[in-house]
Every structure is written in C-alpha cells, then in structure tokens.
Amino acid sequence: MTKHVYVAREADENGEIHYSDHEHETWSILIKRQKEAIKGRACEEYLKGIEILDFPEDRIPRWQDINEKLEKATGWGVEPVAAVIPALDFFNLLANKKFPAASFIRIREELDYLEEPDLFHELFGHCPLLTNQAYADFMERYAKVALKVSAKQRNQLFRLFWFTIEFGLIKTSEGLKIFGGGILSSFEETLYALESKVPERQPLEPLTALRTPFRIDIKQPVYFILENINQLYSVLDDEIFNLMDKAKELGDFPPKFEPKPKKKNLENKESGYAY
Numbered sequence: 001m002t003k004h005v006y007v008a009r010e011a012d013e014n015g016e017i018h019y020s021d022h023e024h025e026t027w028s029i030l031i032k033r034q035k036e037a038i039k040g041r042a043c044e045e046y047l048k049g050i051e052i053l054d055f056p057e058d059r060i061p062r063w064q065d066i067n068e069k070l071e072k073a074t075g076w077g078v079e080p081v082a083a084v085i086p087a088l089d090f091f092n093l094l095a096n097k098k099f100p101a102a103s104f105i106r107i108r109e110e111l112d113y114l115e116e117p118d119l120f121h122e123l124f125g126h127c128p129l130l131t132n133q134a135y136a137d138f139m140e141r142y143a144k145v146a147l148k149v150s151a152k153q154r155n156q157l158f159r160l161f162w163f164t165i166e167f168g169l170i171k172t173s174e175g176l177k178i179f180g181g182g183i184l185s186s187f188e189e190t191l192y193a194l195e196s197k198v199p200e201r202q203p204l205e206p207l208t209a210l211r212t213p214f215r216i217d218i219k220q221p222v223y224f225i226l227e228n229i230n231q232l233y234s235v236l237d238d239e240i241f242n243l244m245d246k247a248k249e250l251g252d253f254p255p256k257f258e259p260k261p262k263k264k265n266l267e268n269k270e271s272g273y274a275y
C-alpha cells in the first residue's frame with residue numbers, strides 16, 4: 001500500500017480551519033474510544049486538563065476554543081503547523097508558549113497507528129497537560145535549553161522529551177498512571193503501557209534516559225516513571241548540560257529493540273521536528 005501523504009490544513013481569513021464530515025467523524029471515533037481507555041489509567045493532572053478543555057465528541061474542536069482555554073489556564077496556545085517544521089521554528093514556538101500541532105487528521109486506514117503525529121495526537125495527547133503549570137513550564141524550559149545547544153545535543157535532549165512528554169509514566173498514591181501524550185493518544189499503547197508484562201518500567205534518571213536509544217514506530221520496550229509532575233522541572237535544571245556531556249562520554253546503552261533501517265529511525269538525523 002502506498003504511504004498516504006498528509007497535507008497541512010490552512011485556516012481561512014477568520015482563523016477557522018474547515019474539516020469534512022468524514023474528518024469530524026474520525027475525531028468522534030477516536031475520542032469516544034480513547035476517553036474510555038484512559039479511565040483509571042491517565043494521571044490526575046491529565047484528566048483535569050481533559051475536563052478544562054472539554055473537547056466536543058461529535059466534531060474536531062475549533063482551534064480558537066482550545067486557545068481561549070489554554071490562554072486562561074497557563075498563558076499557552078496551540079499553533080496549527082505543517083506536519084514537520086524546521087527545528088529552530090519548532091523550538092522558537094515552544095519558547096514563546098505556542099505548541100506547534102499538525103492540522104490534519106489521520107485517514108481511517110491509519111486509525112490505530114500512523115508514524116507522523118496528527119491533530120488527534122497533538123490536541124488529545126498533549127493539550128490537556130498544557131493546562132498544568134509544571135508541564136507548561138517544562139515545555140518552555142525545554143525549548144530554551146534546546147535553542148542554546150547544537151543540533152547533535154538537541155537529538156540527545158530529545159530523548160528526555162521522548163521518555164517524559166511522549167511516553168512517560170508517573171507514580172501516584174493509586175499506583176502507576178500514564179502521563180505521556182504518545183501513549184494517551186494511542187488505544188493499544190494505553191492498554192500496553194500499564195498492563196503488559198513485556199516492557200520494562202524504571203524510575204526516571206535523566207542520565208539513564210539520555211543514554212537510552214529509542215524507536216518511534218514500535219510500542220516502547222522501556223518506560224520511565226516520574227516521581228511526581230514537579231520532578232519534570234528539575235530534570236532540566238542547570239545540571240542538564242553536564243549530564244549531556246557525561247552521557248556522551250559514557251555512550252549509549254545497547255538498544256532494547258531490533259534496529260530499523262536507518263531512514264526510518266528519526267533519532268539519528270535532525271531535519272524537521274514534529275512531536
């Protein structure tokens with residue numbers, strides 16, 4: 001099957017992006033299924049954000065409505081962009097409290113999995129936690145650190161983002177819960193991340209995460225666990241630059257997965273960014 005090429009959706013003069021009934025229905029299928037799957041599995045901070053954003057279940061939310069609520073909660077906004085944008089544009093948006101989000105929605109044939117993030121991943125996976133100050137501050141700080149370092153170091157730093165913002169778990173008084181947007185927007189991985197016996201789960205040690213390679217197109221073989229949401233900010237304190245040097249010195253751990261042909265593995269090259 002030829003790979004579907006997704007095209008960014010442009011807003012009209014009023015900032016409105018128009019979607020077809022078929023696309024609204026795709027959103028509806030995804031959100032109804034995922035809201036069931038996250039019950040009892042997503043962390044409290046995320047569920048609070050879902051309540052605040054109050055996404056419609058019958059149509060793709062209006063971007064303006066999400067921005068109004070995010071602005072009120074943490075001063076953040078979400079910015080519709082093309083699928084993959086240049087790294088510096090990406091980090092400049094984040095550093096200015098704008099979360100870049102793909103503006104297209106996946107096709108039905110890719111309902112369960114697509115390699116590049118679509119608006120369901122961005123809006124449902126990430127935006128609820130952008131109502132949380134600790135998460136929002138981490139995002140901003142992450143971007144500011146990324147703008148200070150080299151492209152190679154940005155790749156290294158991305159591992160921290162990957163194992164927290166995308167695939168992080170968090171410790172709570174009610175046991176382990178899901179924090180990462182890459183998990184919370186995927187039906188299969190929402191079940192797998194907490195219940196499968198296959199993956200490893202270990203407390204988040206920034207140095208260890210910086211030395212852990214990952215693959216983007218499989219269910220993760222290892223998850224890192226945050227002690228609490230405020231641990232996020234301490235991950236990026238001034239020590240981070242020394243930790244990156246040390247991680248480079250010590251080298252990577254052996255991968256916990258089969259290697260993929262180079263071109264599919266996002267990790268080794270910095271072209272554009274999309275999360």
Ligand SMILES: [Fe+2]
Pocket residue numbers: 117121122125126166181182274275
């Ligand atoms: Fe993401």
